[in-house]
Amino acid sequence: MLVGTLNNRKEALNTLNIDNIRAEFPILDQDINGKKLVYFDNAATTQKPQVVIDAISNYYTGYNSNIHRGVHHLAEKATSAFELSRKTIKEFINAESTEEIIFTYGTTDGINLVAQTYGRSFLKAGDEIIISTMEHHSNIVPWQMLCEEKGCVLKVIPINDEGDILFDEYKKLLSEKTKIVSVVYASNALGTVNPIAEIIEEAHKVGAVTLVDAAQAMSHIDIDVQALDIDFLCFSAHKLYGPTGMGALYGKKELLNKMPPWRGGGEMIKEVTFEKTTYNELPYKFEAGTPNIADVIGITAAIDYVNKLGKKNIADYENELLEYATERFEAISGLKIIGRAKVKVSVLSFVIDGIHPQDIGVLLDQQGIAIRTGHHCTQPLMQRLDLVGTSRASFAVYNTKGEIDRMVEGIEKAKRFLL
Known part of the structure; x- marks a missing residue:
């Protein structure tokens, strides 16, 4: 179960114009390593709209x-x-x-x-x-x-x-x-x-x-x-x-x-x-x-x-992204999602068999995709889970399903390179 209901999430999709929202964040309009930036490090810090x-x-x-x-x-x-x-x-x-x-x-x-x-x-x-x-x-x-x-x-x-x-x-x-x-x-x-x-x-x-x-x-x-x-x-x-x-x-x-x-x-x-x-x-x-x-x-x-956007609309849309990303990630062989709590915010941590989280982060960055890797300043939690760290994608209101598709493609490409 995620924060919000399915009906609320559908309403959020109809309420928020994501293209207009993205245009309000100037940092998103750039290329990284020759690829359009995908910013999935929002749990570390969100980007700033022009009004701020x-x-x-x-x-x-x-x-x-x-x-x-x-x-x-x-x-x-x-x-x-x-x-x-x-x-x-x-x-x-x-x-x-x-x-x-x-x-x-x-x-x-x-x-x-x-x-x-x-x-x-x-x-x-x-x-x-x-x-x-x-x-x-x-x-x-x-x-x-x-x-x-x-x-x-x-x-x-x-x-x-x-x-x-x-x-x-x-x-x-x-x-x-x-x-x-x-x-x-x-x-x-x-x-x-x-x-x-x-x-x-x-x-x-x-x-x-x-x-x-x-x-x-x-x-x-x-x-x-x-x-x-x-x-x-x-x-x-x-x-x-x-x-x-x-x-x-x-x-x-x-x-x-x-x-x-x-x-x-x-x-x-x-x-x-x-x-x-x-x-x-x-x-x-x-x-x-x-x-x-x-x-x-x-x-x-x-x-x-x-x-102005409505916190509920933001949360419902982010949960739609989280559900979509979870479904896409579950189809990737060797990938394990870390954190299956009954209620979550839009954070998706994962590990891949045989691959260090930092290597995934570096190879995704080469494709213009920014995620966070490591222990996320929660070392005792990682010890409890018997992990050195995870890769973490975290979503904000300006992210899209298309960007999630790019990340899935990037992970598959990284797997082929590393394994």
């Missing part, structure tokens, strides 16, 4: 200025555009207040912020943190560092061979010692969509705080942080058709207010003397120094673009 590129360029060419403290026209215009992005994100995930939206450098930065502020302040030796087997390194290492410092215990939810978490085993891990449950919403390596609502509900029964890594989910799944009762959520703009080096942390206001600042400097202060510093109010308490203003402004254009 223009938003960033317009800031630098029209009103480049530092924000918040200036009284001149450019500063006021930049501040207004910057804070509009906070409001846009708040509405996109249905947060209660803009005070709950903290700008970060991305998902990794957001997870580290929570670990180094909430974790260091409220966890002690013997407390337990739960993550899953399929986590990205960004949702493993910060918690390991916290455990080493505080003497906490890291526990891991197991998965089955299809890539679904073992929910009953998760419930067995929970106890009064559980203080944080931090899980990925959608796996970057398998495409698995985790049952976040149920995971959060069980965590809250034992009084644990939850963090959701939504890096892969934001462009595919409607997320309502209030309906899901999420405590913390992190995402990266660059996986949402937005700029790199920018993301956001959502946190419940009551939790953010209890947490100490992480970085010190300008903007996160209210008053400074040599004897004492008084910290700023939310959300600025966590935003020290001059931020990535241009790219923060760019996320408004990216979210507006996604809203």
